[in-house]
Amino acid sequence: MSFAALRSSLRKSVNVRAVQRVGRNNANTFRRYTTETPAPAPKKSNVGLYAGLGAAVVGGIAFYIYSSDSDAAKTAGTALKSGAQSAKVAANYVPTKADYIKVYNKIAEVLDSAGDVDYDDGSYGPVLLRLAWHSSGTYDKETNTGGSNYATMRFEPESLHGANAGLKVARDLMEKVHEEFPWISYGDLWTLAGVAAVQEMGGPKIPWRPGRIDGFAAQATPDGRLPDASQGSDHLRNIFYRMGFNDQEIVALSGAHALGRCHRDRSGFDGPWTFSPITVTNDYFTLLWNEKWVWRKWDGPKQLEDKKTHSLMMLPTDYVLVEDKSFKKWVKAYAEDQDLWFKDFSNAVSRLFELGIPTSQFVSSEPWVLPTIDEQSEEKKQ
Template identity: 50%
Template structure:
């Protein structure tokens, strides 16, 4: 075993990026084994640290806490203070941006604060990219990552975007260094970086998003509700142009992060290694015994009968109980390589919804910082 890998596997606080070996989107099982074991060890031996009050501490967001994950809005969400200062106007486009260097700079920020929750900013950056993109409506051709309208109210204050001001502020440090990059390109690139650096597949990415004004903000309610059933999930994702298999593949991003009650109304991670991108989410939902747990806020969630720290959202179990969705959950639980391949394609699709590409844009396959 590589000495660095051996040392990190013995550590209780793990830098997940240090364990990610190079490789393509295939061969995921062998590549992810060490990082998953280390991530689970870190989770089991050290509880997430608590933050201060007033919404000023980044770690109180949880990796996914505000809005109950990338995937769902929550009717239980608690509104919080918006921290970032809205920017106005459009970013002046310039040529010859070194996007690999932008990627590298983002990667260096992911674990700069080891006291943050489970030890990585990565999951909340995936969520930022997700929520910036998941507002797309294929019929009206509105929403999506083009425009980056979450910089402005009212979109920045939508309940589903609670806490994302801190993720946006984190990216301001990068934008200050690269002012020519659009916010839409920056946020989506950050999501790609986070997935890859936390052990996930290589996500093809293209630049070309243009910043818009607040008049282009999308209406509230376009993101899915964590408390509803499978038909609601279909309605939301069919509106964007996804099919059932793509919907389930996107749900696999919940391998990352956790929910916090003060942000979303829900509490806990989806699996025991919440800073490791893997198919553990699918294994968990398909093999564990899930029981209902009443929450102090009057809501409820599902928890693992044998480890009540691990949870699932009501909408997720509803999806698993839907026979058309279930077959894809079971497929990805058995085949991580298939999940990685499908996720790479559908996450790229999500990030490109509504982007006015000209057709000649370079497709980037970013090198991980460990390559």
């Protein structure tokens, strides 16, 4: 049987099973498949229905994919999954915003559980933001490959790329969340974790919307698409321009180094960038701009340390931001105005998380602004 004939057969099979399943559950829902004008989206959660439809679609796709070991088969399977996601969006058969807030809240619980095991500075927020960043930052606008849509860091060799060292910690944490919410795609889960990390650590709101699908190892990206911290300004521009960002956005995104620290057993570098590595502030810029930085004398890779306390560090890719004329003006601007950086950082991160995702897959025409745990608590009190 040709692929075209098989694809047609699969579509018919999936559509019939989906209609039968929906029809048994709700007559009004059934009518959405038989009318040209969809009924208004239901207020109650569609997560159960979404999971059922997803199982039907994936079941049909799996029949084709696992009968063939070719990369072409897996690429075709991904295309079918993307089409299925777009169809569910068009028919309003997707989890609701409230469903995703439940996942957000679970991630927020995970952030603080780091204190129970004495992990780093007491929060998993920085490593979860790094997971979201690195799963999105592989996008190439020329080939329209990479990005968070397929969550290909689940596969080797991408999971073993040097830039992803240490991120198994974050992936394992999110795997536990995925077990509780199996209907969410890994791409949505990982980027939502990045949103929760920024917002729950005092940062700006990051507009976000779901709709990513899970791909296969065939969609994994080659090594070298993420920044190499030992390089200079030309390298930074090559990496970020490939994604579609400009100089201002390069600096804005670099401000994520306000969070977390480097580890010798991962990147080889060592130490935090700021004195408050689990709080989102513009301290990265104020320190980079105002402190005296000298090259650290040690047996590790080339990095800088602050001359005053010798307790902070900057990477070569950080220091070039104050050496390059175009970058430097934005470092100064963000050091002087945290609100400006929050605004620009929010815009850049939101766009980073959506690179390469077909618009038809998104469940909302505009990104959502999700409430923090504190905001939800305040709302309940009112």
